[in-house]
Amino acid sequence: PFMLPQSISGEDALPRRIHNPEEEEDFQVSEVSLVHDLWHAYESCTDRTPARPPTFFLALRKWYSSFHLEKKFRCFVRNQHLIAVSQREFTGFYPVLLEKKCDLEILIQDFFEKNVQQKFESVNYTFDVYVTRDKRVKLLDFNPWAPFTLPLLFSWEELQGSFGEEELVQFRVVESQCAVRPSLKTAVPYDY
Numbered sequence: 001p002f003m004l005p006q007s008i009s010g011e012d013a014l015p016r017r018i019h020n021p022e023e024e025e026d027f028q029v030s031e032v033s034l035v036h037d038l039w040h041a042y043e044s045c046t047d048r049t050p051a052r053p054p055t056f057f058l059a060l061r062k063w064y065s066s067f068h069l070e071k072k073f074r075c076f077v078r079n080q081h082l083i084a085v086s087q088r089e090f091t092g093f094y095p096v097l098l099e100k101k102c103d104l105e106i107l108i109q110d111f112f113e114k115n116v117q118q119k120f121e122s123v124n125y126t127f128d129v130y131v132t133r134d135k136r137v138k139l140l141d142f143n144p145w146a147p148f149t150l151p152l153l154f155s156w157e158e159l160q161g162s163f164g165e166e167e168l169v170q171f172r173v174v175e176s177q178c179a180v181r182p183s184l185k186t187a188v189p190y191d192y
Helices: 023-040 095-114 156-158
Strands: 072-078 081-087 123-129 137-144 170-172
Touching: 072 095, 072 156, 081 095, 081 156, 095 123, 095 137, 095 170
Parallel strands: 081 170
Antiparallel strands: 072 081, 072 123, 123 137
């Protein structure tokens, strides 16, 4: 999902209208992502049917400017087991994540076991969560288990390899300022 930049309001919210040069690249990248999802999303599915669904629905999330980027995580599920969790915003180092890494892992694992595992139809998938200040885990969205879903602090080779053979969840956060990865610009405004 994506949203219009803050500089656009009410009557200015017209499709294909670029409001300043800095927004043009973000708009084009978002448009390409949406077209990809509509035309190619089912290509990597093992249980796909020859025909695509007759209709699609665009679901937009409400944008909360109060979200703290360091509290978003991507979770990787293989064979209905949570095998890995990655800091979603990997372009920044947040020391608080190192301090609370074990607590966050327990919260997310518990949320998965109670609210997602065995309730979501797919066997292999990813999902994104947000951990609130009062330690509640909120589900943001689901993504396919596929190379076009960014693995963030992992690689797809790692995720498809030996992870998950033991009971431990691999939990990764950026551990120093030197480990910050460059940004991948794939959507607007903070969806990487």
